[in-house]
Structures are given as structure tokens and as C-alpha cells.
Amino acid sequence: MIQAIKNNIRRILIRLSVVAAGLLSTALVGWQMADSAFRVWQIEAITEAERLSAELNYRVQREREPLVAMSILYFGSTVVEQQELIASRTQLISSTSRNPSLSIAFVATHGEAGYQVQQSAGDLPLLPTGQLYMIDDRLVPIIEQAYDEKPAIATGALFKDGETSYLPLAIAVPNADTEGVLVCLIDFSSLLGDVTSDIISSATTVEIFHPENPSINHSSLPQLSSEPETSYRTEIDMGLYRWELIWHFDADGGNPVDYRLTYASVVFGLAITALLTLIVHNLLRQQRRIEQQVREKSAELQEAHGQMVQQGRMAALGGMVAGISHELNTPVGNSLMAATVLKNRTAEVSKMLADNDLKYSDLSAYLETATESTRIIEQNIRRATELVKDFKQVAVDQTSERMRSFSISVMINELVATLSPQLKHTPHTLEVDVPEHLLMNSYPGPLGQVISNMVMNSLAHAFEPGSRGLMKIKVTKVDEEHLLLEFTDNGRGIDEKVRSRIFDPFFTTQLGRGGSGLGLHIAYNIVTDMLGGEIKLDEKTSKGVRFLITLPLQAPERRQGPRQERRSNPYDTK
Numbered sequence: 001m002i003q004a005i006k007n008n009i010r011r012i013l014i015r016l017s018v019v020a021a022g023l024l025s026t027a028l029v030g031w032q033m034a035d036s037a038f039r040v041w042q043i044e045a046i047t048e049a050e051r052l053s054a055e056l057n058y059r060v061q062r063e064r065e066p067l068v069a070m071s072i073l074y075f076g077s078t079v080v081e082q083q084e085l086i087a088s089r090t091q092l093i094s095s096t097s098r099n100p101s102l103s104i105a106f107v108a109t110h111g112e113a114g115y116q117v118q119q120s121a122g123d124l125p126l127l128p129t130g131q132l133y134m135i136d137d138r139l140v141p142i143i144e145q146a147y148d149e150k151p152a153i154a155t156g157a158l159f160k161d162g163e164t165s166y167l168p169l170a171i172a173v174p175n176a177d178t179e180g181v182l183v184c185l186i187d188f189s190s191l192l193g194d195v196t197s198d199i200i201s202s203a204t205t206v207e208i209f210h211p212e213n214p215s216i217n218h219s220s221l222p223q224l225s226s227e228p229e230t231s232y233r234t235e236i237d238m239g240l241y242r243w244e245l246i247w248h249f250d251a252d253g254g255n256p257v258d259y260r261l262t263y264a265s266v267v268f269g270l271a272i273t274a275l276l277t278l279i280v281h282n283l284l285r286q287q288r289r290i291e292q293q294v295r296e297k298s299a300e301l302q303e304a305h306g307q308m309v310q311q312g313r314m315a316a317l318g319g320m321v322a323g324i325s326h327e328l329n330t331p332v333g334n335s336l337m338a339a340t341v342l343k344n345r346t347a348e349v350s351k352m353l354a355d356n357d358l359k360y361s362d363l364s365a366y367l368e369t370a371t372e373s374t375r376i377i378e379q380n381i382r383r384a385t386e387l388v389k390d391f392k393q394v395a396v397d398q399t400s401e402r403m404r405s406f407s408i409s410v411m412i413n414e415l416v417a418t419l420s421p422q423l424k425h426t427p428h429t430l431e432v433d434v435p436e437h438l439l440m441n442s443y444p445g446p447l448g449q450v451i452s453n454m455v456m457n458s459l460a461h462a463f464e465p466g467s468r469g470l471m472k473i474k475v476t477k478v479d480e481e482h483l484l485l486e487f488t489d490n491g492r493g494i495d496e497k498v499r500s501r502i503f504d505p506f507f508t509t510q511l512g513r514g515g516s517g518l519g520l521h522i523a524y525n526i527v528t529d530m531l532g533g534e535i536k537l538d539e540k541t542s543k544g545v546r547f548l549i550t551l552p553l554q555a556p557e558r559r560q561g562p563r564q565e566r567r568s569n570p571y572d573t574k
Helices: 002-062 065-076 082-096 137-149 188-196 260-354 360-398 408-424 444-459 498-500 519-530
Strands: 102-109 115-124 127-130 159-161 165-177 178-186 204-208 230-238 241-249 405-406 430-433 438-441 470-477 482-489 534-537 545-552
Touching: 002 204, 002 230, 002 241, 002 260, 065 082, 065 102, 065 165, 065 178, 065 230, 082 102, 102 127, 102 438, 115 137, 115 178, 137 165, 137 178, 165 188, 165 204, 165 230, 178 188, 204 470, 230 438, 260 360, 405 408, 408 430, 408 470, 438 545, 444 482, 444 519, 444 545, 519 534
Parallel strands: 430 470
Antiparallel strands: 102 115, 102 178, 115 127, 159 165, 165 178, 204 241, 230 241, 405 438, 470 482, 482 545, 534 545
């Protein structure tokens, strides 16, 4: 009942484990897929940042075109008047659909006072349309830079006036006999808005920093509504300076992370988990049915095995009875012969005495005959008594499984005495080397059956016909709790191909010739189950066989239930 409850709990735990493992695996795969999707989105965001940076660089560089066009006007004319500059700017903006937020001015030196705007066109506050006014100090660096980089176009530093950022461009040009600088001032905030309106989504923004004033953000784009999921820093080359751009991307809008594959993997994982749970459930049900069938068959097999073991014991006992009967014939026959001789001589002496014909010599001869006959009768009766005593003890041990304290030496010698009739009719010899006074508290009957099975197995299988075999039983004390019983013979040995099967039930090389295949199997079960020891075949032996049986001096209490099955290679001596 308890075992059934344990099995049910185990099956429930297996089902729960499958479900938990499936859910955990699904969650792990889903997390990895989500992480991969986010990383793909990050890579796409970085790629987009590089593309947008290149686009912004191109648009800013494109703003040099008005300055180039105006410089051609100055280089190609003898003199350029204010109205010509205004008309050229207006024509340029209308023909190129350009942002009008730019001013162009021709600036020349004005003594030591600085730089004077001689003519300008545009509506930017720092460089309005007009003539002959001093230029804003913040534009002086670009004028001097243009002189230094003549004849190239100089790109100045971004600077901020209020909330508006400006980008100055300049090139040194002549106007009549006056050497000056043509300055183009661009409303960078307005330009950035126009540039990004069609290429940047609402989930993207950028911060722009110039190395001349790195603490000022020149971007006019609105901030994201939430913290960005990723940011990317890059630089663009703007001539003398490299601008720093920091792009921020929000995964919740514009171009969100694509989690469709993640959702699909989670659904697929849940489906697989459900399928595996169903499969495991069916397997466990099938296992339960198989276990029930195995238990029923095992019970039947155990019952049959017990009957075979009992039959083996009775057969061994029958063999001993036959052997003892044959062995008793000699002392009983000798005693009968001596008694018959004594009877006949007594009758003769009695007749002589009755006839008054008894002589001293006859009486003396009769006494010698009586003495010798009595000695023969006594000697043979003692021998018969010893045989009966040994047989009685062995028979009691063979038919019972009672634990008792006994001398291993006495037990083995008594057993050898009962086996002597079988050995007497063979050319083989059994030697015993057992220390005296070595006591065991165990089961002498089953232990004797193990030794008997070993001896009978060697007699049946070990020796070639006509050979003189030698079997040895040797017992040594291993430690205070164990002894080692070695059984060896010098026979033909065991083929390597069948060594691993010698303890299997019904395995025999004498099938059909009297071999049952149970002798060593019964010995194995008795040693490992009842006696609490282990039995191994030493495969390192070069000739014959060598069985190593390790036994506790104190046998364990007899366990209930089926015998222990073989758990390891029986001839592994490691």
C-alpha cells in the first residue's frame, strides 16, 4: 500500500516536472528570442543612426551651394552692387526651393575697428539686409578663417543665439578693388527641422554638439516622451571640426521591436509542452500497467523459483541419503560379519562345554575370536554412529533455514564427510584448509548447500574424462567481521564467452545431459540474499576456476520478500 502511494506520488512529480521543464524552457526560449529581437532592433537603430548622420552631413554640405553660386557672381563681375546681391539671393532661393532662412553678406576690413558689412541680403537678425554696418563679433572668427583657408570655403563653428543655432560659412572674394569675405549665415535650427522632417520618426531624436562649445546642444528636435531604449554616438566631418551626434531611439513608437517571432516561439513552446505532458502521461499509464504485469509474473516466478530451490535441496538430501546408505553398508556389513563369526564360535564352544570336551586351547582361541569380533563390531558401530551423526546434522541444516552459531571448520568437515560417497567413485580429490575455532552466527544449511553446489558443479563440468582433478576449499579471516571462502579446481575452466552468464538461472553447458542450470544461480542467491555476502568469479585465474565468497561472521536477519537480483558483474574482482 505504501509502495503504491509512493509510486503514485512519483508519477505525479514526473508529470509536474515535465510541465515545469516545458514552461521553463518556453520562458527561456521566449526570453532569448525577445532579447535577440531587441538586439536586432538595436542593430537596425545603429544602422539608421549612421544613415541619418550621413544624410545630415550631406544636407549641411549642400548648404555651401548658395555661397559657391554667390562667389562666382563676385569673381565674374567687375563690381557687385547691393541690389544685385539681393536679386541673386532671391533667385537662388526660388529656383532651388531652398529654405529662405539664410543671409549672405560681403564683408571687408574697416580700418582698425574691425569688419564692416558693405552689402548684405537676408532676414536673419544677426545679418540683416543692409549696408555699411559693423558685423557681429560672433562672425569675426569665420571671416578670419576664410582669409586663412583662401580660396577654400570655410565652415565655422556652430553657435547659439537665444533658442536658435547658426552655422556660418565664408569664402574670400574680391568686389572691384576691395578684398573681402563673402559670408553665408544659415539658421541651423530651421535647416535641421527641414532636413529631419521627412527622414526621422517621432521615436527618434538627436543631440548635436560642436567641439568649440561641447556643452551646448544645437539640436532643435523635441525630446522623446520616455527614456530611450538605446542610444548611439557618432561623429561627422565638417571640415575644420568634427561634430558629435548622439542619437536616441524609443522602441515603443515609430519603428518598434518586432516581437512576432517571440510570440510564435512561446505559443509553439506551450504546444510542445502540452504534447510532451500528454505523451508522458500515457507512458506513465502504460508503465503502471507493465509494472503490475511484472509484479504478477515475478510473484509466479518467485513461487516457481522457491519450489525449484526446495526441490534442489531435497534432491541434494536424497543424494546424501543414498551416499550415506552406501557408506553405512561397510561398517554394518563388517559388524554383521564379526557378530556372525562370534555367534558361530560361541555355539561351538557351548557344544564343547556341554559335551565336556572343552579344552584350554579352545577356550583361549574363542576368547581371542570374541575379543577381535567385539573390537570390529565396536569400531564399525562407532563409524556408523559418526556417519549418522554427520548426516543428521547436515540433513537438519539442509532442510531448515535456522540461524545458529557454529564452527565453520566442523560444519565443512561434516559436509565433506557426507560428500565422500560421491567422491569415492571418482578419481578426484577434495582438500580442505579451514582454521579451527573460527565461529559464525549464520545459516549452516544454506552455506553447506552453496559448497555442495560448488563441488557438484566441478564434478559435473570441470574435469576431462580420465583426469585426476583437485578441488580445494580454503577459508581465511579477512577482518573482525568477515571471512573469505575460496573454492578452486584445476579443471578446464570456464569459457570467457559464458563467464558473465554462469550465475543466470537455467544456464548450463550440459543441456539435455542432466544439467539444470540452477546450481550456481541458487548459490548466488543464497550468498547475496540469505548470508549477506558476495560471490565472484576470479577471471585472472589461468587454469581451472576460483570462486571468491566473502561472508559476514554475523549474518543479517532474514529479509522478507523476493530474493535479491544480481546487481553487478559476478566475476569482477575489483
